[in-house]
Amino acid sequence: MIDARQLGACEGAAASLLAEVNRDCLGSVFDKSPERQQRAMQLLDLLANREQVLNLLRVLGGLSWPTSYGQSPYEEVATVLRCAAQGLALPGGSTPVMRALHNLAIERFAPASARARWNLDEAGRAHRYRRLLRAMQHAALLTPGEADSALRVLLRTNPIGRGHCPASCEAVHHYGGNIATVRAARRWRRRFASTTRLPLAA
Numbered sequence: 001m002i003d004a005r006q007l008g009a010c011e012g013a014a015a016s017l018l019a020e021v022n023r024d025c026l027g028s029v030f031d032k033s034p035e036r037q038q039r040a041m042q043l044l045d046l047l048a049n050r051e052q053v054l055n056l057l058r059v060l061g062g063l064s065w066p067t068s069y070g071q072s073p074y075e076e077v078a079t080v081l082r083c084a085a086q087g088l089a090l091p092g093g094s095t096p097v098m099r100a101l102h103n104l105a106i107e108r109f110a111p112a113s114a115r116a117r118w119n120l121d122e123a124g125r126a127h128r129y130r131r132l133l134r135a136m137q138h139a140a141l142l143t144p145g146e147a148d149s150a151l152r153v154l155l156r157t158n159p160i161g162r163g164h165c166p167a168s169c170e171a172v173h174h175y176g177g178n179i180a181t182v183r184a185a186r187r188w189r190r191r192f193a194s195t196t197r198l199p200l201a202a
Contacts, residue, residue, distance in 0.1 A: 026076060050110075080102045089102075132151070150181050
């Protein structure tokens with residue numbers, strides 16, 4: 001059990017480990033050193049399961065940092081763990097070390113449905129989102145690959161950044177972007193509701 005008082009005072013083994021991993025996350029260059037990887041694994045082993053991650057995030061949310069103008073010494077680690085526990089991608093601007101830690105954390109702490117969605121390949125997306133992808137092709141005049149590329153980008157982008165993430169390809173860019181393509185697909189499905197359950201024949 002992680003002690004809130006020790007976290008607030010930056011004391012104890014757990015607080016020291018969190019602070020060290022957080023410093024790793026601040027690095028602009030991906031550090032492949034065994035020491036960094038060992039610290040990351042120690043942190044994941046310390047938390048063990050999703051409930052402990054959520055408990056840690058609740059504890060961190062109740063702490064204040066007046067001497068650092070509100071900046072927590074664990075902010076980057078908390079961001080990684082919060083996104084992983086919710087099954088979401090990291091926000092834009094995250095460092096390579098944060099992304100590496102996030103890939104490990106999402107496999108351990110994300111809900112099963114989010115973990116399955118995160119690991120979908122092209123064939124998996126084609127099976128799980130076949131109606132959406134078909135509607136995207138019709139609505140925006142895309143090839144199957146172009147429709148899949150837009151969906152892939154959106155699935156791997158944090159929700160707060162989806163509205164302004166780069167278009168997945170030139171055709172999607174000309175249509176107005178990834179979000180515009182999905183919205184058009186939804187309009188197409190509403191307009192042609194009677195055809196959305198027909199076999200996906202050309």
